[in-house]
Amino acid sequence: MVKFSKELEAQLIPEWKEAFVNYWQLKKHVKKIKLARKPAKPSGPDALTKWGLVSSVLIDPVCSAAKKIADTLRGSTSDDGTVAQVAIRVRSENLENGQVADEAYETELTKLFNEEHEVRLFFEALDKDLNKVNQFYEDKEREFLEKGEELNKQLQILQDLKAKFTEKRHRNSSSLKANGNHEESFSRSSSRRGSDFSSESFGDLLNENSTEALEEGPEVATLEKCGVTYTNSVTRSSSKSKQRGKPKTGMTKRIPSPATPTGAITALTAMLWDDLVSWKSMRKDVARDFSISNKKIQCAEKMIRSAFVELYRGLCLLKNYSSLNLMAFTKILKKFHKVAGHQVSTNYLKEVKKSHFVSSDKVIRLMDEVESIFTKHFASNDRKKAMKFLSPHQQRDSHMVTFFVGLLTGCFVTLFSLYVTLANITGVFSSKADPNFLEIVYPVFSVFALFSLHMFMYGCNLFMWKRARINYNFIFEFSPTTALKYRDAFLICTTSMTTVVGAMVIHLLLRHNNTSTSLVDAIPGALLLIYILLLVCPFDIFYRPTRYCFLRVIRNIIFSPFCKVLMVDFFMADQLTSQIPLLRHMESTACYFLAGSFRTHQYATCQSSRFYREITYLISFLPYYWRAMQCARKWFDEGDAIILANMGKYVSAMVAAGARIIYDSQKGTPWLILVLVTSTVAMFYQLYWDFVRDWGVLNRRSKNPWLRDDLILKNKCIYFISIALNVVLRLAWVETVLRFHEGAVEARLQKLFLASLEVIRRGHWNFYRLENEHLNNVGTFRAVKTIPLPYRGMDSDD
Numbered sequence: 001m002v003k004f005s006k007e008l009e010a011q012l013i014p015e016w017k018e019a020f021v022n023y024w025q026l027k028k029h030v031k032k033i034k035l036a037r038k039p040a041k042p043s044g045p046d047a048l049t050k051w052g053l054v055s056s057v058l059i060d061p062v063c064s065a066a067k068k069i070a071d072t073l074r075g076s077t078s079d080d081g082t083v084a085q086v087a088i089r090v091r092s093e094n095l096e097n098g099q100v101a102d103e104a105y106e107t108e109l110t111k112l113f114n115e116e117h118e119v120r121l122f123f124e125a126l127d128k129d130l131n132k133v134n135q136f137y138e139d140k141e142r143e144f145l146e147k148g149e150e151l152n153k154q155l156q157i158l159q160d161l162k163a164k165f166t167e168k169r170h171r172n173s174s175s176l177k178a179n180g181n182h183e184e185s186f187s188r189s190s191s192r193r194g195s196d197f198s199s200e201s202f203g204d205l206l207n208e209n210s211t212e213a214l215e216e217g218p219e220v221a222t223l224e225k226c227g228v229t230y231t232n233s234v235t236r237s238s239s240k241s242k243q244r245g246k247p248k249t250g251m252t253k254r255i256p257s258p259a260t261p262t263g264a265i266t267a268l269t270a271m272l273w274d275d276l277v278s279w280k281s282m283r284k285d286v287a288r289d290f291s292i293s294n295k296k297i298q299c300a301e302k303m304i305r306s307a308f309v310e311l312y313r314g315l316c317l318l319k320n321y322s323s324l325n326l327m328a329f330t331k332i333l334k335k336f337h338k339v340a341g342h343q344v345s346t347n348y349l350k351e352v353k354k355s356h357f358v359s360s361d362k363v364i365r366l367m368d369e370v371e372s373i374f375t376k377h378f379a380s381n382d383r384k385k386a387m388k389f390l391s392p393h394q395q396r397d398s399h400m401v402t403f404f405v406g407l408l409t410g411c412f413v414t415l416f417s418l419y420v421t422l423a424n425i426t427g428v429f430s431s432k433a434d435p436n437f438l439e440i441v442y443p444v445f446s447v448f449a450l451f452s453l454h455m456f457m458y459g460c461n462l463f464m465w466k467r468a469r470i471n472y473n474f475i476f477e478f479s480p481t482t483a484l485k486y487r488d489a490f491l492i493c494t495t496s497m498t499t500v501v502g503a504m505v506i507h508l509l510l511r512h513n514n515t516s517t518s519l520v521d522a523i524p525g526a527l528l529l530i531y532i533l534l535l536v537c538p539f540d541i542f543y544r545p546t547r548y549c550f551l552r553v554i555r556n557i558i559f560s561p562f563c564k565v566l567m568v569d570f571f572m573a574d575q576l577t578s579q580i581p582l583l584r585h586m587e588s589t590a591c592y593f594l595a596g597s598f599r600t601h602q603y604a605t606c607q608s609s610r611f612y613r614e615i616t617y618l619i620s621f622l623p624y625y626w627r628a629m630q631c632a633r634k635w636f637d638e639g640d641a642i643i644l645a646n647m648g649k650y651v652s653a654m655v656a657a658g659a660r661i662i663y664d665s666q667k668g669t670p671w672l673i674l675v676l677v678t679s680t681v682a683m684f685y686q687l688y689w690d691f692v693r694d695w696g697v698l699n700r701r702s703k704n705p706w707l708r709d710d711l712i713l714k715n716k717c718i719y720f721i722s723i724a725l726n727v728v729l730r731l732a733w734v735e736t737v738l739r740f741h742e743g744a745v746e747a748r749l750q751k752l753f754l755a756s757l758e759v760i761r762r763g764h765w766n767f768y769r770l771e772n773e774h775l776n777n778v779g780t781f782r783a784v785k786t787i788p789l790p791y792r793g794m795d796s797d798d
Contacts, residue, residue: 457763
């Protein structure tokens with residue numbers, strides 16, 4: 001049977017942990033009471049005899065009197081078993097102006113002879129926790145009730161706008177249809193009516209329609225997130241038509257006098273043509289405004305629906321918070337009753353059950369209201385469909401995934417051992433071997449090796465975040481039903497490496513069996529193309545939600561700073577700064593196979609091309625540029641100067657990367673000094689930001705010296721080891737200057753090894769970065785997302 005302390009640790013809301021009952025501290029108090037109740041027994045027969053004599057003469061009368069007093073205080077039991085008097089009384093006091101919301105509980109505890117001190121400390125701690133839980137519950141309840149009221153207003157405004165938009169569309173479509181019928185009748189009768197046709201008829205019809213539309217009045221509802229404004233389309237169209245009717249200065253066209261038949265016909269034709277052009281322009285404007293308004297309404301509806309989902313999630317968390325704390329109070333009072341043997345716990349538990357966080361039913365009623373509203377307005381009265389949005393069920397971990405991870409790991413180890421053996425036998429990596437083989441295999445194999453290593457580190461991150469109860473799904477705003485789990489990340493990693501190594505073995509065997517060289521050398525490129533097609537595959541296979549989320553994040557990164565920056569966006573951009581070698585290898589592979597170099601075997605073409613070198617330099621800068629632009633956008637949105645300092649870190653990295661590129665092409669002592677200076681400055685800048693800003697450590701005044709006040713890992717030495725490891729791995733750039741490698745094969749392998757170290761450093765950095773973010777959410781009790789609402793400063797009656 002699982003202990004309640006472990007069950008509470010597993011089920012409590014991590015962001016609200018400090019607001020829960022301190023069950024573990026209360027258990028320590030109960031243990032102290034238990035130890036205080038054990039009398040010190042003398043040892044030896046003489047001591048036992050002396051103790052019996054002293055107790056019979058002096059202590060027994062005192063104990064008898066104390067027992068009578070204690071029985072009276074506990075509550076003497078009558079013959080029928082009823083308790084006559086209780087030994088504890090919990091009285092409530094209003095802290096401010098008699099408001100129930102600020103109610104505090106204080107226990108009046110009668111002194112219980114030798115254990116009064118420990119019992120008093122226990123009930124003081126119990127009162128403190130009860131007041132804390134009650135106050136937190138009231139604050140959150142008030143917050144959610146205000147959100148629910150605001151969402152009801154927003155929904156009412158949305159419904160009113162939808163009704164008005166539908167009515168306007170019906171009216172305008174009717175008026176346009178009427179105008180169309182009038183145009184047809186006019187074309188049929190214009191030859192009959194001739195000069196007797198009055199020009200006022202068409203204009204009066206337009207003016208009548210415009211007046212009818214203007215009676216509604218222009219509705220303006222700003223959608224902050226959508227960035228559009230709802231306006232009356234007919235008002236704007238009529239104003240445009242009036243502007244078109246006004247002649248421009250210096251551009252007045254002379255109309256012949258209507259005195260003559262020719263002049264009358266010309267004037268009538270010009271007037272009818274202007275009215276017809278104005279009517280067609282109005283029709284286009286109305287259609288365009290209908291489209292824009294529909295998009296605005298859909299955007300607002302999506303925002304309000306998401307806000308209702310988050311409100312319901314918060315209410316479920318608050319309900320769970322209430323039940324867990326009630327269970328904690330019940331369990332700890334039961335333990336106290338077993339140890340102390342007093343009936344005071346029953347009276348205290350009654351007060352707990354009468355407290356606000358247990359007795360209030362506002363959360364339950366609001367949950368029912370949210371369910372009914374969501375079912376009616378967002379699920380077409382389908383309750384089952386509504387509950388899929390409001391309370392989605394998380395998928396359980398499948399043992400099949402674990403089985404395939406183990407199976408594919410064994411296959412990878414076997415195939416890799418086979419590949420190494422065949423490569424040594426055939427001598428493809430020796431100095432005398434064909435250099436073309438290395439040019440084909442190395443870029444593709446490096447891409448998949450670095451990608452698989454990154455997925456492995458991400459799987460380790462997911463595993464550690466789950467063990468440490470870091471709510472990464474909430475931080476990244478992932479859906480719990482489709483978010484990648486650590487077993488899934490390991491499955492992707494093992495599948496990728498097994499497929500790649502298997503393709504490399506086939507490529508090596510076919511190459512030495514006199515098969516067509518062009519077809520054999522196309523295998524690595526075909527493998528990369530298959531993975532790219534799988535990434536964009538629209539079918540619901542192989543983690544489509546994760547793939548599409550990845551593509552969406554990459555799109556936001558590429559279009560920085562034009563997209564709003566979320567946590568997952570700049571977190572992924574940081575990952576890209578550690579995968580610059582992977583991006584370079586992808587560019588090399590694309591050049592080889594798109595340019596057809598695998599057919600001509602002239603692999604020096606891409607390396608000697610000026611365009612190829614410029615693309616290589618651009619790739620070295622792009623991840624840092626994207627990250628700097630994200631900082632610029634975030635500073636523009638939030639206005640925090642610290643974000644500009646973070647932007648400076650990536651600018652310094654760009655300068656250091658540029659100095660290394662120049663040093664590669666132009667050797668010399670001045671360039672070497674420039675590389676050392678810029679790289680050293682960038683390294684210290686990055687280390688400071690890693691430790692102080694991203695990890696939140698190196699705080700001298702912290703409770704944990706040189707760390708931070710709150711730590712998730714219990715062993716502090718792990719943090720100091722991680723700091724030292726991060727410093728060592730940041731020094732990998734020294735190899736690019738000193739160049740320890742010799743030979744083509746050794747140079748490639750060493751570059752791959754250094755790139756792998758950077759990926760490992762980034763995976764190691766990820767855990768502490770998200771730990772610090774999680775602790776920031778815990779410090780503000782932030783467990784529910786804040787969804788921006790579409791309508792600001794509006795009432796439903798407007």
